[in-house]
Amino acid sequence: xxxxxxxxxxxxxxxxxxxxxxxxxxxxxxxxxxxxxxxxxxxxxxxxxxxxxxxxxxxxxxxxxxxxxxxxxxxxxxxxxxxxxxxxxxxxxxxxxxxxxxxxxxxxxxxxxxxxxxxxxxxxxxxxxxxxxxxxxxxxxxxxxxxxxxxxxxxxxxxxxxxxxxxxxxxxxxxxxxxxxxxxxxxxxxxxxxxxxxxxxxxxxxxxxxxxxxxxxxxxxxxxxxxxxxxxxxxxxxxxxxxxxxxxxxxxxxxxxxxxxxxxxxxxxxxxxxxxxxxxxxxxxxxxxxxxxxxxxxxxxxxxxxxxxxxxxxxxxxxxxxxxxxxxxxxxxxxxxxxxxxxxxxxxxxxxxxxxxxxxxxxxxxxxxxxxxxxxxxxxxxxxxxxxxxxxxxxxxxxxxxxxxxxxxxxxxxxxxxxxxxxxx
Amino acid sequence: xxxxxxxxxxxxxxxxxxxxxxxxxxxxxxxxxxxxxxxxxxxxxxxxxxxxxxxxxxxxxxxxxxxxxxxxxxxxxxxxxxxxxxxxxxxxxxxxxxxxxxxxxxxxxxxxxxxxxxxxxxxxxxxxxxxxxxxxxxxxxxxxxxxxxxxxxxxxxxxxxxxxxxxxxxxxxxxxxxxxxxxxxxxxxxxxxxxxxxxxxxxxxxxxxxxxxxxxxxxxxxxxxxxxxxxxxxxxxxxxxxxxxxxxxxxxxxxxxxxxxxxxxxxxxxxxxxxxxxxxxxxxxxx
Numbered sequence: 001x002x003x004x005x006x007x008x009x010x011x012x013x014x015x016x017x018x019x020x021x022x023x024x025x026x027x028x029x030x031x032x033x034x035x036x037x038x039x040x041x042x043x044x045x046x047x048x049x050x051x052x053x054x055x056x057x058x059x060x061x062x063x064x065x066x067x068x069x070x071x072x073x074x075x076x077x078x079x080x081x082x083x084x085x086x087x088x089x090x091x092x093x094x095x096x097x098x099x100x101x102x103x104x105x106x107x108x109x110x111x112x113x114x115x116x117x118x119x120x121x122x123x124x125x126x127x128x129x130x131x132x133x134x135x136x137x138x139x140x141x142x143x144x145x146x147x148x149x150x151x152x153x154x155x156x157x158x159x160x161x162x163x164x165x166x167x168x169x170x171x172x173x174x175x176x177x178x179x180x181x182x183x184x185x186x187x188x189x190x191x192x193x194x195x196x197x198x199x200x201x202x203x204x205x206x207x208x209x210x211x212x213x214x215x216x217x218x219x220x221x222x223x224x225x226x227x228x229x230x231x232x233x234x235x236x237x238x239x240x241x242x243x244x245x246x247x248x249x250x251x252x253x254x255x256x257x258x259x260x261x262x263x264x265x266x267x268x269x270x271x272x273x274x275x276x277x278x279x280x281x282x283x284x285x286x287x288x289x290x291x292x293x294x295x296x297x298x299x300x301x302x303x304x305x306x307x308x309x310x311x312x313x314x315x316x317x318x319x320x321x322x323x324x325x326x327x328x329x330x331x332x333x334x335x336x337x338x339x340x341x342x343x344x345x346x347x348x349x350x351x352x353x354x355x356x357x358x359x360x361x362x363x364x365x366x367x368x369x370x371x372x373x374x375x376x377x378x379x380x381x382x383x384x385x386x387x388x389x390x391x392x393x394x395x396x397x398x399x400x401x402x403x404x405x406x407x408x409x410x411x412x413x414x415x416x417x418x419x420x421x422x423x424x425x
Numbered sequence: 426x427x428x429x430x431x432x433x434x435x436x437x438x439x440x441x442x443x444x445x446x447x448x449x450x451x452x453x454x455x456x457x458x459x460x461x462x463x464x465x466x467x468x469x470x471x472x473x474x475x476x477x478x479x480x481x482x483x484x485x486x487x488x489x490x491x492x493x494x495x496x497x498x499x500x501x502x503x504x505x506x507x508x509x510x511x512x513x514x515x516x517x518x519x520x521x522x523x524x525x526x527x528x529x530x531x532x533x534x535x536x537x538x539x540x541x542x543x544x545x546x547x548x549x550x551x552x553x554x555x556x557x558x559x560x561x562x563x564x565x566x567x568x569x570x571x572x573x574x575x576x577x578x579x580x581x582x583x584x585x586x587x588x589x590x591x592x593x594x595x596x597x598x599x600x601x602x603x604x605x606x607x608x609x610x611x612x613x614x615x616x617x618x619x620x621x622x623x624x625x626x627x628x629x630x631x632x633x634x635x636x637x638x639x640x641x642x643x644x645x646x647x648x649x650x651x652x653x654x655x656x657x658x659x660x661x662x663x664x665x666x667x668x669x670x671x672x673x674x675x676x677x678x679x680x681x682x683x684x685x686x687x688x689x690x691x692x693x694x695x696x697x698x699x700x701x702x703x704x705x706x707x708x709x710x711x712x
């Protein structure tokens with residue numbers, strides 16, 4: 001190694017060291033100024049990559065706020081979030097589905113966000129009132145809804161054309177007629193089905209709501225699952241499966257597997273299934289609102305609500321609200337991956353109209369219905385699932401199944417009763 | 426002497442620390458919890474309620490149902506796993522050289538895959554209308570079978586999948602046991618005229634006893650703790666027929682947030698496992 005080279009490298013070293021020192025000082029100054037927000041959610045699929053892009057954009061545009069996102073599977077997400085919250089380690093911003101809000105609210109883990117709704121940062125009249133209402137407790141709004149993801153119908157255009165069906169069925173009569181025309185026998189079984197159930201919890205909840213049935217009374221919260229409306233809804237679907245054999249036995253995932261194989265003409269799935277269907281380029285599918293088999297329109301939906309942790313200081317809260325507003329303003333980017341924005345102004349854009357599946361599902365927003373949010377959501381859902389399971393397999397009548405579910409949910413409610421009357425946080 | 430003893434503990438320290446922090450500590454904490462009413466959603470603090478959680482569990486139809494599902498899994502899986510693993514081990518041992526390596530890897534490979542991946546693949550595989558299994562059976566004239574649609578066939582499905590997934594573990598243990606048996610024994614026996622089945626029954630099996638006992642006890646404990654496979658393959662269905670004890674305990678503690686009650690049920694499950702394991706040790710130790 002020559003002398004010159006060594007001196008150059010020494011000079012370089014000094015320069016690098018100085019730059020590094022400056023960088024450290026700079027970083028330090030920046031980190032004392034910038035508010036750091038931790039954001040948790042369950043977007044582990046393609047939706048997570050979309051969210052990451054939006055956050056990167058946010059971080060670039062906001063020097064004084066830095067957001068880091070942590071994703072985990074929805075299956076374990078709520079446990080971790082809840083336990084972190086109780087241990088005072090909750091993330092600053094997090095996502096809750098509408099049916100989860102109640103227990104986090106009761107545990108005192110959330111902060112009201114009314115300030116940003118009333119000062120016009122996110123205009124209240126731009127949000128769908130029935131979606132926003134689900135975030136409200138004791139006169140305050142505890143979350144900003146980001147999207148709506150209702151159930152809807154995906155149908156196979158080619159199978160429809162082959163069966164001579166011009167448009168997606170929308171009434172019970174049209175639906176049952178389509179089932180007859182689409183079912184085709186094959187060797188040793190059925191080669192093609194008109195409709196296969198997927199996630200039966202939300203499908204059955206949608207149909208029950210279409211007959212006017214409720215799990216809990218809207219006003220009193222009393223258990224009303226064992227009602228003529230719910231029984232009628234269950235009988236309708238059980239009839240299609242068990243008696244008429246127009247729909248195959250219920251089996252997890254079956255609907256989507258068959259639909260992607262081109263052997264099922266219709267599935268009722270969430271709009272969030274769109275990316276998966278789009279990946280399959282040889283599948284010509286259309287999207288339509290859910291069939292209304294009962295006497296009134298209703299369809300299950302979920303919503304990702306943006307929530308702010310309780311106990312942040314003013315500066316952190318302001319930063320969190322800036323972040324919430326940014327996500328809400330950019331919810332069309334979010335919608336592209338199989339969601340529908342809650343902002344009406346964004347849904348009226350040409351860009352949204354070009355998202356045909358989302359636009360078709362969005363027509364249902366005025367009548368979407370959420371699963372009730374209670375402190376014992378998982379417990380009543382287990383019983384609800386069991387009742388549907390038994391009836392749809394023909395091993396119990398709707399009367400028997402709903403009576404048993406009522407007994408079991410009532411027992412859970414009794415356990416919770418003294419908390420409801422006690423001081424809620 | 427004393428210094429040397431302390432040195433021993435010093436070497437054990439890393440293990441003991443982890444053991445204390447992640448096993449012994451939580452174990453004792455769980456035992457204490459099982460006597461408390463600790464519902465995370467309740468604004469009330471945890472309180473001591475004696476044996477109430479235990480008496481609730483004994484009267485809880487769902488707990489008994491889940492124990493029955495677990496027992497069904499154990500009864501269906503353990504008696505097949507160990508003989509099959511032994512058969513595979515003997516077969517693999519009979520193969521020479523590089524080909525043996527191939528079979529060892531081939532049989533063990535599924536164990537490397539995570540339970541969720543395995544279960545998801547098999548869920549597609551078992552699907553009644555659109556699954557591969559029924560598609561393979563159709564040309565043989567077999568009507569489509571709803572593998573996951575009745576409690577018994579669903580449990581059979583779980584057992585078969587578990588066999589495919591985990592057979593490599595006990596197979597390797599037994600194979601290692603086989604390799605420990607000196608060849609001279611077989612040579613001496615052959616001179617006395619004992620070959621084939623007789624050599625297997627008189628030499629292989631007795632000398633393999635420790636390895637068999639180890640595999641059997643581990644497999645039994647593992648089978649009682651079955652969770653991931655039914656959780657993902659069937660979600661506990663149909664009609665809660667495959668909701669095993671571990672899944673019910675998990676739901677109770679971490680979805681219903683009743684930690685005390687969940688802890689009590691897991692101690693009851695522990696008792697059941699301990700009784701079975703002790704019984705097995707007895708059976709294998711005698712003679």
